[in-house]
Amino acid sequence: MALKSEIRGDVLVIRAEQARIDAAGAIRFKEAMRDVAATPVPRVILDLSQVSFLDSSGLGAVVAVMKHLAPARRLELAGLTPTVEKVFRLTRMDSVFTIHPSLDQGLGHVGE
Amino acid sequence: MSANDRQAAGATGVCYCLDGSAVAVREGLSHMFDAPPLSGLSATARGTAEIVLAEVLNNIVEHAYGDDGGTIRLCLALGDEGLLCRIEDRGMPMPQGKLPPGTPPDPASAAEGGYGWHLIRVLARNLGYCRVAGVNCITFLLPLEG
Numbered sequence: 001m002a003l004k005s006e007i008r009g010d011v012l013v014i015r016a017e018q019a020r021i022d023a024a025g026a027i028r029f030k031e032a033m034r035d036v037a038a039t040p041v042p043r044v045i046l047d048l049s050q051v052s053f054l055d056s057s058g059l060g061a062v063v064a065v066m067k068h069l070a071p072a073r074r075l076e077l078a079g080l081t082p083t084v085e086k087v088f089r090l091t092r093m094d095s096v097f098t099i100h101p102s103l104d105q106g107l108g109h110v111g112e
Numbered sequence: 113m114s115a116n117d118r119q120a121a122g123a124t125g126v127c128y129c130l131d132g133s134a135v136a137v138r139e140g141l142s143h144m145f146d147a148p149p150l151s152g153l154s155a156t157a158r159g160t161a162e163i164v165l166a167e168v169l170n171n172i173v174e175h176a177y178g179d180d181g182g183t184i185r186l187c188l189a190l191g192d193e194g195l196l197c198r199i200e201d202r203g204m205p206m207p208q209g210k211l212p213p214g215t216p217p218d219p220a221s222a223a224e225g226g227y228g229w230h231l232i233r234v235l236a237r238n239l240g241y242c243r244v245a246g247v248n249c250i251t252f253l254l255p256l257e258g
Contacts, residue, residue, distance in 0.1 A: 023170040024134035053159075055166045056227040064224045083159035090234050091227045092219045 003029075005036045008107055012039050015047040015103075021058030030061040034068055042073055047103045049079030054087055063093065074098070078106040125189035130169070132177040132184050132201065137169045140186075149190040153256065161195060161254045164236045167228040168199055168250060176203025176248060194237070195254040200247050211241045211250070 002017035066075040078100040100106030214229030236252040
């Protein structure tokens, strides 16, 4: 499971470097995210711009990570590709996450 | 009309057999989308097809076969109204002999599951299910647009 992380100011940026977050990889994704997100910063942005496909298992894994980080830290998302965006929109989970069009916009966006 | 009948009738049809595991589903989808008829879909229709096929196939892996495994047969044929899909397995029957209602979880509940059948029902048309001689058969139509 390829996750690359860096601290940018008070934000932990995690980039998913795989094409799919699906039923075959959701559990490993969730575990890897928990390890990477152990860094104590208030905001975490998950950059999904390299992920072309996410299914309901992948969505469940992202939700699980959000709940794991709460309430002290907030998980934000950035760079959703069209099919990933469709899954978030059709399940209305786009109303639960702060979703930035791109990572740069997320970093320029001061938490509300 | 079965996929074989459709092929006999001259329609473009193709069938695949997959192992009932999440890894086999991932690899199978990758392979299928590189060949007709799926390779010819528009980007939007392709995304829709990939979501629906992944959800139906992974549902079979997780619920029909569970830990036992088994074979999944999938047939695709391009028709005038869309992509006709027929998926068969020899696992457990659907609860109450019918497809799940697919009621989506309330977003506020932040559920970690329960989204799959909602996605299938929103994106696929003409959904059908039957069980004959120990075989589950799910049929549906995927739109070529949107």
